[in-house]
Amino acid sequence: MSRFITIFVSLAVINNFILVRFLGLCSFFGVSKKLSDALSMGLAVTLVMVVAAVVTWLINHSVLIPFGVEYMNIIIFILVIASLVQMVELYIKRTNMTLYNAFGIYLPLITVNCAVLGITLINASENYSIAESIVAALGGGVGYAIVLIIMSGIREKLELTDPPKSMRGLPVAFLTAMLLGLAFFGFGGMV
Amino acid sequence: MWWIVAILTGIGLALAITILIINKVVPRKVQGIEKIEEIASVMPGMNCGACGHPGCFAYAQALAANRDSIADCKCALVIREPEKLEALQQIFGQTLDLSNMKRRAVVQCGGNSEVIFNYSGAMTCKGAAQLQRGNKQCPYACLGIGDCVKVCPEGAISIEPETGVAAINWDKCTGCGLCLLECPQKVIKLVPEDTKIGFLCNYAPLRDIPGREKCEAGCIHCRKCFLACEAGAITWNKEKAVPEFDARKCTLCLKCIDACKQKVLRVVVDKEGKEVVACAAVPERTK
Incomplete structure (x- = not known):
């Protein structure tokens, strides 16, 4: 049990996908303008991460390792994630429109999100069991969502301020991200 | 060497077939989804967001929910292509009034x-x-x-x-x-x-x-x-x-x-449609 907690906290906070591993940065700046968008995006990334972790674990252990072709995992994982997202989207679209609207456009957009590919590759390289993979994916998704929500909260407040013209928009967001990253490095000594 | 190619091809094929099966098997439970999908198929599908909706599917949803909003169809890519416009008009069974574009x-x-x-x-x-x-x-x-x-x-x-x-x-x-x-x-x-x-x-x-x-x-x-x-x-x-x-x-x-x-x-424009102050800059000062 303590191992699960360690994995979860490690991926959610200490080795946070955005601020420490620098994965999924384009969506971090693209979607962190509004709190509601950030929530949708965080939810969608968490869901896709968990589904992708399960399926890629199965493929890794039933196909890639027995045939000795682990070096092909990047290309196969990309293929699997892309089609998985399509399947999930198709299913949600036809069965639950409320949920589909909550995810919005972000579900198809994260087909090529590197944070999702990152979690599957981390799971493969760390030799996690299937349960550990799921916990790691949950941790990664939650960590991603937390940072996105914090950032969007700050950026909503930044809209009210009057920075110099050259700093408006992205530049000031970059500085905010830097301070946020420094703050998250404080978690480094936790485990 | 050949089995590597076979594995990749096999996984790709398996995924493609799964998507196909899901497409056929999953029932369309959401009300009016057929119509939304029909409208969405006319849309350019590049999710540019210029119409003000987050993506083409969301725009199709808005069009399906409110039939009148066809009048303010803001998608320039649809309007410019006669075939697409024709298809959209057939779905709604009415001609588009493009005057307020x-x-x-x-x-x-x-x-x-x-x-x-x-x-x-x-x-x-x-x-x-x-x-x-x-x-x-x-x-x-x-x-x-x-x-x-x-x-x-x-x-x-x-x-x-x-x-x-x-x-x-x-x-x-x-x-x-x-x-x-x-x-x-x-x-x-x-x-x-x-x-x-x-x-x-x-x-x-x-x-x-x-x-x-x-x-x-x-x-x-x-x-x-x-x-x-x-x-x-x-x-x-x-x-x-x-x-x-x-x-x-x-x-x-x-x-x-x-x-x-x-x-x-x-x-700006009065009841007869006559222009009152076209420019919107009016020579009337409060001071």
């Missing part, structure tokens, strides 16, 4: 802001805007030097001598948007051709909060016009804190104009 430019400034210093540099708005955002007290005001006059291919813009603000002749304006690009103050906006009430303030509420005293005819975001409207034609844009007008619901009762203490709102 037309836009006209409006100068969103009443010209009430005081001149605070004499500008004697290069006589362009762009030059004047470099110095403390122009020589008027309000940093969002029309400077009235006339960069837009020079750029207008139709000769529709002139500077009102009384207010010192650009005025646009709607008979000549084609809504090309060249003046929008030229204006350094971003005071010119494109509005639908059937706009009846003009909103004449460019004051951005989220910046320079202590700025209300800068102009006596500036919007103070009191929401009085929104509360006064009985026809439901005014919606309040919370993010920008400005009213938005729906010309199709507007009955021209003029209650919003009476309610506005700052005189920011003006009638």
Whole structure:
């Protein structure tokens, strides 16, 4: 049990996908303008991460390792994630429109999100069991969502301020991200 | 070597077949999903977001939910292609009225802001805007030097001598948007051709909060016009804190104009469709 907690906290906070591993940065700046968008995006990334972790674990252990072709995992994982997202989207679209609207456009957009590919590759390289993979994916998704929500909260407040013209928009967001990253490095000594 | 190719091909095929099976098996439980998917198939599918909806599918949803909104179909990529337009018309069983796709430019400034210093540099708005955002007290005001006059291919813009603000002749304006690009103050906006009430303030509420005293005819975001409207034609844009007008619901009762203490709102087109103040810059000062 303590191992699960360690994995979860490690991926959610200490080795946070955005601020420490620098994965999924384009969506971090693209979607962190509004709190509601950030929530949708965080939810969608968490869901896709968990589904992708399960399926890629199965493929890794039933196909890639027995045939000795682990070096092909990047290309196969990309293929699997892309089609998985399509399947999930198709299913949600036809069965639950409320949920589909909550995810919005972000579900198809994260087909090529590197944070999702990152979690599957981390799971493969760390030799996690299937349960550990799921916990790691949950941790990664939650960590991603937390940072996105914090950032969007700050950026909503930044809209009210009057920075110099050259700093408006992205530049000031970059500085905010830097301070946020420094703050998250404080978690480094936790485990 | 060959089994590596076989594995990759096998996984790819398996995934493709699974998607195909899901597409066939999963029932369409959501009401009206067939129609939404039908409309979505006409859309360009590039999710550019220019229509104001997050993606083409969301736009198809909005169109399916409100049949009337077909009239303000904002997707230029659909409208430009005759086959797609034809397909959309067949789905709805009605011909599209594209008349209110037309836009006209409006100068969103009443010209009430005081001149605070004499500008004697290069006589362009762009030059004047470099110095403390122009020589008027309000940093969002029309400077009235006339960069837009020079750029207008139709000769529709002139500077009102009384207010010192650009005025646009709607008979000549084609809504090309060249003046929008030229204006350094971003005071010119494109509005639908059937706009009846003009909103004449460019004051951005989220910046320079202590700025209300800068102009006596500036919007103070009191929401009085929104509360006064009985026809439901005014919606309040919370993010920008400005009213938005729906010309199709507007009955021209003029209650919003009476309610506005700052005189920011003006009638642009009257009941007969006749232009009252095309330019939206009106020679009427509160001082």
